Amino acid sequence: MKKFNVCIVGGGSTYTLGFLKSFVRLKEEFPLSKLVLFDIDAKRQEPIGKYGEIMFAERYPDLEFAYTTDPKTAYENMDFIFMQMRAGGLKMRREDEHIPLSMGLIGQETCGAGGMAYGLRSCVDMIEAIHQIREYSPNAWILNYSNPAAIVAEALRREFPEDKRILNICDQPENVVRSTSRLLGCSWEDLDPVYFGLNHYGWFTHMYDKKTGEDLLPKIREIVKEKGFLPQDAEQRDQSWLDTYGFVQTMLEDFPDYLPNTYDGYYLYPDYKVSHLNPNFTRADEVMAGREARVFKECEEVIKEGKLGDKFHAISDAHAEMMIKVAEAIAYNTNGRFILIVENDGAIANMQKDAMVEVVCELGINGPRPMRVGSIPQFYLGLLVQQVSSEKLLVDAFYEHSYEKALQAFTLNRLINDAKKARKVLDALIEANKGMWPELK
């Protein structure tokens, strides 16, 4: 059986431990020859690298493992590159959330003004990284889930138009499917969803029972109405995520056609959401005090003890497992179904050809084959055309270094929607992102 060479870009991420453990768990079905972590921040990556050395010595002794800040060592001779960088770090995520909120606008990692600020930083770093990757591994599959995936996908489509081995993915649609299966009391793999949208802005039109073909959406509507909606891994979630998932109930009551992605709440109820976000303690603060602190504490303990013990079971890995299954689908040409971000090209019949949309795809060695959803109703089309226009204008601003295009992108974004507010928040974000954004003139 072939063994694969894999690199993780953003090796210091809070998600890396989950990946390292998942590679161990899945070593029979997706065996690795070599695994390298790459990060621009050596200090942040080091404890995670040391943790990896201890764990692999215990559980995967034949694996060649390294962590590095050198692109050549990281990227040479790779089969798969998993990209999970956070341009600007959690410190800048905090700015992305606090600055808009201080002006009464949604402050969120990937949506609205904060998402666009993060988007410009990610365009800079992701494009640079992929050019470097291609120097050393021209044929490696690049699996990108660095956020904001919608904006990154649009920029990569333009920067690497001929490169068919870059795939953009988000796990949130699958998380909604998993969460739905918990409500239904079945396995998420028994469900066969039909989905359309942009990244972090989409809907399930059907949720078929894979065996019988029955559309379970009417049943799901009834259950959500009665019992609410919970993430599959509710027991491990912070309150803010429980609230976000719980809000699906309200969305389904108001817009019963389809089951929404949890992120739709920001676009459909911006005023309500702003009034329920704490401008002094946002999700970035919660992540730094929670997940980030836990991950690095776990590293410290393992390094001190020199062994993992029961810590192998401490972190939930649905996210890592999904990404590894994506790599497997390519590696073994399974043509399994995943919800992926791809160029529209008719998948949503009444949306522009070059929009980066999120739909169910069959995935194999020749890449994703999107499944068509036909024309979508006017309400959803209107929302998505507005958002895709905002995202495209932002990427125009990135390439043209254009303040005017950035102002248009911000004004058109439904979470800002006003030129004066757009200028104010854009100017504050320009200040906060000096040296990390292209200079907008």
Ligand SMILES: NC(=O)c1ccc[n+]([C@@H]2O[C@H](COP(=O)([O-])OP(=O)(O)OC[C@H]3O[C@@H](n4cnc5c(N)ncnc54)[C@H](O)[C@@H]3O)[C@@H](O)[C@H]2O)c1
């Ligand atoms: N699409 C999805 O479904 C999904 C799910 C989970 C996480 N994510 C994304 O994964 C990423 C990591 O999230 P996190 O919360 O663990 O963040 P984090 O800040 O803990 O980790 C990100 C790491 O990236 C590194 N980094 C920053 N710029 C880099 C660059 N240019 N090259 C290489 N490394 C760089 C940082 O030093 C840091 O160690 C984020 O982009 C997040 O949005 C996406």
Ligand SMILES: O=P(O)(O)OC[C@H]1O[C@H](O[C@H]2[C@H](O)[C@@H](O)[C@@H](O)O[C@@H]2CO)[C@H](O)[C@@H](O)[C@@H]1O
């Ligand atoms: O606020 P965060 O950093 O906790 O989450 C932001 C990310 O949220 C989604 O990812 C979920 C993921 O769906 C779930 O499986 C689990 O791993 O938690 C993640 C977040 O905690 C979203 O899809 C990502 O794009 C966001 O970055």
Ligand SMILES: [Mn+2]
């Ligand atoms: Mn996502």
